[in-house]
Amino acid sequence: MKVYGDLQSGNCLKVKMLLSFLNIEHEWIHVNILDGETKTAEFLSKYPNGKIPAVELDDGRYLCESNAILGYFSENTVFLPTDTYLKAKMYEWLFFEQYSHEPFIAVARFIQKYLGMPKEREDEYLSLQKGGHKALQLMENQLTQTKYLVGNEMTIADISLYAYSHVADEGGFNLTRYPAIQDWCRRIQLTSGYVGMA
Structure with missing residues (x-):
């Protein structure tokens, strides 16, 4: 099985973490999106959306979209x-991650960390702060009540939201404001098989 990704990307880290937790053998193939490696004819013939992470299963079938990949590999685990x-509450958090969390926290991180805060994107960066803090506060509220986002056992919702939350400071979000999130991050990091960003 081949997994195409970049371990600086939270969306790719999610997949790497789950595969590591489950001890699933795979070949990790580094892809540089900034160099256009997801836009080649070969890549697009397998993954028309031109995004990573992307998986080529042993039987030759293809999967993309990080949370869909998490769902596939977490079946019966x-x-x-x-x-x-x-399970529905878990999906609730997965949809929240894609629509209410990642568009703010991951994009702000991209502007600050990868692009170096270009002048023409400063206003956009600042506009993302309110939505990102709202998402983190919702997580904080839940994590003051339960060890993980869906009760007291880790699910793929935790893996999915951990990926960009634990580096939210790289997008200007001060995590010291969210002690329950910090404790949750430490619990995940102490889980056997944990892997972090490269």
């Missing part, structure tokens, strides 16, 4: 709840 309500 401890990271996917069997209770239908808890």
Whole structure:
């Protein structure tokens, strides 16, 4: 199995973490999006959306979209709840990650860390702060009540939201404001098989 990704990307880290937690063998192939490596004809023939992470399964089928990949590999594991309500709550957090968290925190991080805060994107960067803090506060509220986002067991919702939350400071979000998130990050980091960003 081949996994195409960049371990500086939270979306790619999610997949690497789950595969490591589950001890699933794979070949990691580094892809540089800034050099256009996801825009080649070969890559696009397999992954038309031109994004990473992307997976080529042993049987030759392809998967993309980080949270869909998490769902695929977590089937019949401890990271996917069997209770239908808890599973729905897990999906609630996964959708939250894509629509209410990542568009603010990951984009602000990209502008600051990768682009070096160009003048023409300063206003956009500042406009992302309110939404990012709102997302982190919602997580903080939950994590003051439960060890993980869906009760007291880690699920793929935690893996998904950890990926960009633990480096939110790289987008201007001060995590000292969120002690429950900091404790949650440490719990995840202490999990057997944990891997971090390269």
